[in-house]
Amino acid sequence: MLRSRLQYIMTSAIVLMLLASGCSKVEYKKIDNPAYLRVFNNLNYTISLANKDEPVPFLTMLVDPQMDKDGMPVSAAVKGDFLDQREPYAPPYPSHAGTSTSYKNPEYPGKENVLVGPVLNGFDLSSWAQIPSGKHRVVFMFRPVNNTPFFDLEPRLKKTILIDTTLTLDAKEVYTLHVLQKDFITKKNGIYLRQENFHKLPLSDSMVYVNFYNMSAKGFQEADNSLKAGYKKSGALQNGIKDNMNIFYTLVKDEPADKVFLPGYTQKFLGTITRNAEAPVVTQYYSFPLFADGASDGIHTTIWQHLDFMAPGMHPANNPYYTFQYDTDGNWAPVECLLAGKTALQSRPNSALLPNMIVNIPSGIYNPRSFATVNTIEIVNGNIYLTTVQRKYAPPIY
Template sequence: MLRPRLRYIMLSAIALVLLASGCSKVDYKKIDSPAYLRVFNNLNYTISLANKDEPVPFLTMLIDPQTDKDGIPVSAAIKGDFLDQRDPYAPPYPSHAGTSTSYKNPEYPGKENVLVGPVLNGFDLSSWAQIPSGRHRVLFLFRPVNNTPFFDLEPRLKHNILIDTTLTLDTKEVYTLHILQKDFATKKNGIYLRKENFHKLPLSDSMVYVNFYNMSAKGFQQADNSLKTGYKKSGALQNGIKDNMNIFYTLFKNEPSAIAPLPGYTQKFLGTITRNSEVLEVTQYYSFPLFADGASDGIHTTIWQHLDFLQPGMDPANNPYYPFESNTDGNWAPVECLLNGKTAIKGHDNSALLPNMIVNIPSGIYNPRSFATVNTIEIVNGNIYLTTVQRKYAPPIY
């Protein structure tokens, strides 16, 4: 199916656009046996004197490329260009398509005008691209940070290969592909292809689900902090967490005069997280009720989530680093999933910020209405990312 935004434009105004602006129609070729693919570039970078001579990880993805006699790519069955480092939040809709003037693409398909996934078992896959199933050669190449399409670059700029691999994608399976640093000391890079299963699980629409991955490079947390970029927005997480951690959660409610923890949902043990950038199995999903607040009307809730990653053996009620310490030696990292991910609690400057896992959006006659979601939180070399998937919902009635 087409992205929702593209579909609505085509249905309502395609003739006007073609005649008035001279734009050419995009021809979408039907894919008979597709797989569904989403790609994130997790190679973080900050230009400094220490790495000024290294190639900036601004990438082009080529699937089934054709090359000339010198091995320079001249075409490809599928191209994902201008692939920049990912955004902290990947929302449950294709937010980048047609909304930004920047040529940089924080994910694939992102801004690309391609066939995307359908609603599969109730889940909206419009942030995944359709890819022919089967065996494919996949190249990721460094490219200059400019708005020149890859195949229009000079030949000397089209052969700096980061990754050259072969992948097999099964029909109607959902894949998330990550480009990662695998070893912090050697700077070895690679890919991580995960076959998702959320659309196959018997998940309740009254529960919010989340699973966790620490895909940081081997040796990142143990390395001296002077060797790391140090993302202040990540709070105590910026220098990494230990390879094995426990996860606790607290649900908070926005009261008119205060922010209060929800009774019965304070510092509850959720599960564990183990650093791994090689094993591709989907980790366990944990859950909490959408309307955990018994006083809510069952339509909208103001609750949000606080997470604590703690070294095994540490008790969240007796945390020696709480509440302000940011240098925790990887033993504790707090994360707040609050509002839009940009609003912090006063005094909690050591917390990383993400958006709420509960989606509040106009639907039907309600503005807003709260929806349960399926979420993945990924930690990579001092950064934390949230990907949210949502069931199809009724559009608002105006």
């Protein structure tokens, strides 16, 4: 009897400690035959006199919402709240999960406590959320920029719909959903749902893969530059590129005193990119060797990538523009995927900057070890984004 009372007291004390510390248990419901979904808000915004009266595209995503008699959403099967403009880099792991520095969510699932994707064909899908497969109504709502959960907002603050559409998601398929501007002149917005296929391709773990999308709005590049936000960080890309461009790449290696271009991988034609914000077709993956530097030890490499987006007929060897020019009429935009620790001062002045497509991370007995990845580079209205997917790797041994 005494033992039972002691156990009861200890258990009660533990419960009280947990309550006092604010701990809460998240209940996860098993999803049979799920699809895997990742969502980005590409509606970048700057507040100015020209748009001060427009609603800020800070969003809530509702999947299969339930509405009251006045058409006001009161619940949803899936909620992605506080969906802010996306960040330039979406790394190969859920970097935002569990962080509490900001209530804003740069992607879905991001910080949401939901069931995530598995390791599928060796690829880590923990940045994708599980969602019931099938046909769904998907609604994106405007919401105020504050930390109040959507359904706790005043009724007047949760009634403005940005997008209301129906999507069909097939079981065990991987989807990336983009909210973006379709037409720069009319300001029409919409969605772009892409069914990914990287996990189905026979990709080598000794090659780095990348594909490209220009999802800019119709008329963006042709519009007067005074109408654009002019993101300085995007370099010559900030005012857009032509609808059809060629892509050249150079692999760069750091030396103690300078950087050198790898022989055989300098100003090489990689492929093409065509503006398309409507038909969500997966574009071709291009590749280069993980250990293109013959002097590397096969464990770690310091190479990084320079890209040139150039109008047809142009080549980096006969580029008529200077490295400090930002206005190139959409004919040329350099991008540098820098090694960690590099800065804009070590790159071309008008280059957009992204992280290295090669992941260098402690693994096994090596610190660091270099891993090949599958990458997607997306250009949207003067911004450029890199999404990296990695195979599951061995954790470090300490």
